[in-house]
Amino acid sequence: MKSNRAYPPLASRLFSVWYRHFRTYTKDLVSNGFPPFMEPLIFLAGMGIGMARYVPGLAGMSYLQFLATGLVMTSAMFTSAFECTYGTYIRLEFDKTYDGMLAAPLKVSDVMIGEALWAGTKGAFFSLAVLVIISAFGLVNFAAALLTPFVGFLTGFLFASIGLLITSFVKNMNHFNFFFTGLLSPMFMFCGTIFPIENLPPPLQVLAEFLPLTHPVRLGRVAAMASGWHASLLLDLAYTIGVAALIMAWATKRLEKRIIK
Amino acid sequence: MLLGMPANAIEVRNIFKTYADGTPAVKDVSFDVPEGSCFGFLGPNGAGKTTLMKMLFGMVKRDARPGTRVDVLGFDPARDELSIKHLCGVVPQDNNLDTEVNVGANLYIYSKFYGIPSRDARERITELLGFMELREKAKAKVGDLSGGMKRRLVIARALMNRPKLLILDEPTTGLDPQVRQLIWDKVRSLKREGTTVLLTTHYMEEAYQIADSIVIMDKGNRVLEGNPRKLLAEGIEGWVLEVLDEDAMGAFGDAGGGGLLSPGVRREDGESRSQFFSEHPEALREIATRLPSGATHLRPTNLEDLFLRSTGRQLNEEQ
Numbered sequence: 001m002k003s004n005r006a007y008p009p010l011a012s013r014l015f016s017v018w019y020r021h022f023r024t025y026t027k028d029l030v031s032n033g034f035p036p037f038m039e040p041l042i043f044l045a046g047m048g049i050g051m052a053r054y055v056p057g058l059a060g061m062s063y064l065q066f067l068a069t070g071l072v073m074t075s076a077m078f079t080s081a082f083e084c085t086y087g088t089y090i091r092l093e094f095d096k097t098y099d100g101m102l103a104a105p106l107k108v109s110d111v112m113i114g115e116a117l118w119a120g121t122k123g124a125f126f127s128l129a130v131l132v133i134i135s136a137f138g139l140v141n142f143a144a145a146l147l148t149p150f151v152g153f154l155t156g157f158l159f160a161s162i163g164l165l166i167t168s169f170v171k172n173m174n175h176f177n178f179f180f181t182g183l184l185s186p187m188f189m190f191c192g193t194i195f196p197i198e199n200l201p202p203p204l205q206v207l208a209e210f211l212p213l214t215h216p217v218r219l220g221r222v223a224a225m226a227s228g229w230h231a232s233l234l235l236d237l238a239y240t241i242g243v244a245a246l247i248m249a250w251a252t253k254r255l256e257k258r259i260i261k
Numbered sequence: 262m263l264l265g266m267p268a269n270a271i272e273v274r275n276i277f278k279t280y281a282d283g284t285p286a287v288k289d290v291s292f293d294v295p296e297g298s299c300f301g302f303l304g305p306n307g308a309g310k311t312t313l314m315k316m317l318f319g320m321v322k323r324d325a326r327p328g329t330r331v332d333v334l335g336f337d338p339a340r341d342e343l344s345i346k347h348l349c350g351v352v353p354q355d356n357n358l359d360t361e362v363n364v365g366a367n368l369y370i371y372s373k374f375y376g377i378p379s380r381d382a383r384e385r386i387t388e389l390l391g392f393m394e395l396r397e398k399a400k401a402k403v404g405d406l407s408g409g410m411k412r413r414l415v416i417a418r419a420l421m422n423r424p425k426l427l428i429l430d431e432p433t434t435g436l437d438p439q440v441r442q443l444i445w446d447k448v449r450s451l452k453r454e455g456t457t458v459l460l461t462t463h464y465m466e467e468a469y470q471i472a473d474s475i476v477i478m479d480k481g482n483r484v485l486e487g488n489p490r491k492l493l494a495e496g497i498e499g500w501v502l503e504v505l506d507e508d509a510m511g512a513f514g515d516a517g518g519g520g521l522l523s524p525g526v527r528r529e530d531g532e533s534r535s536q537f538f539s540e541h542p543e544a545l546r547e548i549a550t551r552l553p554s555g556a557t558h559l560r561p562t563n564l565e566d567l568f569l570r571s572t573g574r575q576l577n578e579e580q
Contacts, residue, residue: 007347008376016373023370024361096357102320103351103419104374105343261280261321 007105017106017114018121025122036079036129040071044137059196061225068134070193072148073155073220075130076123077213080156081184083119084163085176092167098259108256116160116248123156124149131224144226151223154240155216161248162212168254187213192221215239269293270426270457271300274330276323278312278481286312287323288481294474299448299458301472301489303465303564308478310461311354311430317459318345318428334425347375350419354430356411358403358418364390365399368418375422382421389417393447409440416444426457433467445470465564469493477564479572489564497567498527498538502545506556510535523547529570538562 008016025032048064055063091097101111128149135142166179190200191213197205208214215236222228271294278287287309294300302310315321317333319342331337336344359367365386372382390396393413398406406414412432419427429448433441448471452458462468468475469489477485485492504510522528526545527538539545542559549557 007343008374012376013374016370016376019373020359020370023366024359027361027366095360096353096355097359099320099353099355100357100371100415100418101374103318103346103349103353104371104422105347106374107343260319 010110013106013110014114014117017101017111018118020101021115021118022121025118033129036075036126037133040068040075040130040133043071044068044134044139048137060228062139064137065139065225066196066221067194068130068137068139069221069224070217072127072130072134072224073151073216074188074193074213075126076152076155076220077159077184077187077216079126080119080123080159081163081180083122084115084160085167085170085179086173088115088164088167089170089173089176092259102259108259109252112164112252112255113248116157116164119160119163120153120155120157123159124153127152127155127220134224140224141226145224147223147226148220151216151220154237154244155220158212158216158240158244158247161244161251164251164255165247168251168258184213187211192217212240212243268296269332270296270334271317271459272330272332273317275326275328276313276316276331277326277329278309278316278321278323285481287316290476290478290481290483292476292486294457294459296457297452297455298473299452299460299471301460301462301468301475302478303462303468303475303568304478304484305463307480309481310478313478314428314430314459314461318342318349318351347422348424349426349428350422350424351428352415352419352430352432354434356415358411358414360403362403363399364395364401364403364406364414367403367414368421371418372421377421385421385423389420392420393417394443409436409443412436412440412444416447420451424456426459427451429458429460431462432460433462433464441467465568469564475564477568477571484571485567493562493564493567497562497570499540499562500538500542500545501560501562501566502537502539502548503558503560504535504537504552504556505558506553507533507535510552536566538566 044064044067047067052062052064052067057063058066061069098108098111102108131140131142131145131148134140135145163179166176170176188194190204191197191208191211193213197208197214200208218236219233219240222230222233271292273293274291276287276290277285279285290309290313292300302313304310312321316323317331317338319338323329323331323339331339333345334348336342338345359370362370368386368389369382372385377385386399387396390399393416395410395413395417398410398414403411403414416429416432427448432448433444436444445467448458448460452471458471460468460472472489474487475485475489475492476483485496522537523544525539525541526548529536529538537545537548545559549559
């Protein structure tokens with residue numbers, strides 16, 4: 001009798017997809033590892049030298065600390081959003097990577113969830129890189145802040161799911177401009193990274209609560225500062241995980257239709 | 262479900278595919294592929310070959326119709342595509358290798374999709390690189406490989422899991438003759454070991470070389486099917502004399518030939534050439550003597566001629 005379970009179980013399938021991305025990414029570790037360390041360094045050096053002294057401290061920390069602990073999650077957001085828009089689109093339409101992977105015992109959902117898990121891992125790595133830099137600046141205590149990469153993972157997964165959903169609609173790579181300029185850039189400005197959302201006019205504060213970056217930034221700042229814990233953070237955590245799961249399910253369904261004709 | 266293995270690796274009954282935009286790609290195709298044999302789909306680009314293959318491992322959804330039945334190694338791709346893919350190796354039309362990593366790593370990454378333990382994977386990789394004659398290339402970058410080597414690597418990748426069924430989608434398109442011969446040799450030796458092979462190609466020669474049975478498709482329909490040698494023997498005369506110089510045909514006048522043709526010779530006029538078919542090469546040689554020397558070419562007929570006769574079109578014409 002044939003067993004219906006000859007093929008690898010779900011966990012093994014997801015791991016294999018994750019592993020494929022891990023191997024291809026780490027092949028070029030020097031050039032791929034350069035930006036996550038360099039970007040926060042440049043940003044903080046510029047801000048620290050040039051701007052921070054004009055801005056008073058806020059919410060019990062210096063402005064540079066506020067900015068630095070916001071950057072931890074935007075870095076995770078951008079890397080994961082890039083991975084699951086441009087990266088996914090190129091694998092889908094140009095490199096035909098998925099045709100090769102889907103010839104092996106994998107489903108479209110395995111490939112996409114594995115991809116988001118990898119983007120989450122990159123988010124964790126990028127937030128860790130920022131943490132290394134900002135603790136070297138003496139802005140945070142590295143040892144106390146080790147929950148940060150975990151939040152970085154969730155952030156990466158959340159923006160991977162959003163990126164995959166966007167990709168499922170896109171017919172031309174230029175369309176990603178709407179996503180990056182129309183959604184990610186405003187979020188970078190208005191979701192509590194550069195200034196507290198309490199400074200926004202009240203209607204925009206409400207809007208900011210709906211935007212996906214607000215919640216990871218709040219979680220990430222507390223994790224990086226290792227202070228400011230509050231029960232309401234559970235809501236931020238629930239938003240981050242819940243929205244990621246919902247969007248992931250929708251994105252997978254749409255990509256399935258796009259790939260399996 | 263039947264106990265034991267079916268005698269056919271693949272059984273397809275009345276399969277249809279219409280794409281979302283309304284394009285009918287496959288119309289009512291049925292076929293059986295006995296275990297351990299090589300089955301070839303032939304036809305011009307756009308004939309529906311790739312669509313048909315992709316339906317067998319779930320990359321394309323067949324139309325839902327009550328009369329359709331598909332069985333691949335005991336499983337229906339509509340319900341259990343993972344079981345099928347676990348037992349199959351697929352060589353897609355595009356190479357899609359991971360260019361970031363070297364040859365060995367490409368295979369190692371792929372072994373993980375099958376959940377093969379690392380030690381077994383490494384052994385298998387050594388074996389496959391040897392089999393596909395890529396042993397010295399284990400550490401080479403994919404970008405540095407020639408087209409033929411890339412293709413061999415994709416085939417090695419498809420063999421990772423020791424497939425019972427190997428699906429080859431245009432395995433040698435665009436490759437030079439030596440590499441094609443090598444790939445055909447490898448396919449033959451896999452067949453000897455009991456692997457069932459499913460092949461699409463628009464090279465008649467390829468089908469003739471390795472397939473036990475072929476279906477010639479055109480515009481989603483079956484045109485001819487059977488053993489390639491038998492088809493050729495029964496479907497068309499053994500020899501053809503091609504007249505490459507149209508002006509030379511002046512001597513023969515219009516298609517009627519004015520009684521100049523001996524019995525058993527058939528004449529066909531194309532747009533830029535005329536052909537004489539016969540079982541008897543001597544009859545054709547006699548015709549050649551009546552035409553300017555160098556204007557004719559006598560050769561055995563091939564599946565290409567048969568295809569042309571059955572469909573009225575050249576195989577490599579775009580549709």
